[in-house]
Amino acid sequence: NAGVTQTPKFQVLKTGQSMTLQCAQDMNHEYMSWYRQDPGMGLRLIHYSVGAGITDQGEVPNGYNVSRSTTEDFPLRLLSAAPSQTSVYFCASRTPGTGAPYEQYFGPGTRLTVT
C-alpha cells in the first residue's frame, strides 16, 4: 500500500494563477479531507468528503474548490492564488463511522508559496 500520496511536493505560484493539488489513497477509505498548516495555527480543515460525489466545507474553504469523482482521488483546486494561501497542505483519509473514532492517515504534504 502506498497510503496517501500527494503531488506536487513543492509549488510556487504567482498571484492570480490557478492550480490543482492532487491527493490519492489506495486504502479504500471513504472519508478524505484537506487541511492547511500554518505556523501557530495548527491544522485547519479546508474541505472534506464522506464519499464519491459528496463534499462539504470545512473551517477555511474560501478560495478553494474540491470534487470527488472516485473513492481514490480528492483533488484540491486553487481558483486564483493569493499570498494568504501560502501554506503547507495535507490530505488525509480514514475509514467511515461517525460512531467510531477512526484515526486519519496523512499524506506527506505540499508546500505552496504564492508570490
Added chain:
Amino acid sequence: AQSVAQPEDQVNVAEGNPLTVKCTYSVSGNPYLFWYVQYPNRGLQFLLKYITGDNLVKGSYGFEAEFNKSQTSFHLKKPSALVSDSALYFCAVRDGTYKYIFGTGTRLKVLA
C-alpha cells in the same frame, strides 16, 4: 463549540527524563481524543487515541496518554525521552461528526 488547547509552544527535556506534553479540550458529549506526531517535512502520524475505558492509553513508540475527565485533559507522556522523539506533536478531538479539530501543536526538543 469544540476546541483543543495546547498551552506550550515548546517543551524541552533532557534525554532519559520523563516528558509530558499537555492538551486540554472542550467538547460536548463523549470526547474522542487523539495524538499525532509530525517529523520535519513529513505528514502527521497517528500515535494513540482515547475512545472509552481505561484512562491510561498506550500508543506507538512508547508513548502513552492520560485522560482526565474532571480536568478535561489528555496529556501525552513518555517515561524516558529519546533524542529521536524531537518533533511537533498535535492533540486533536473529534467533534462528533466527520470533523477533527487540531491544537496548535507543541514542539518537543529532547536534549542529549
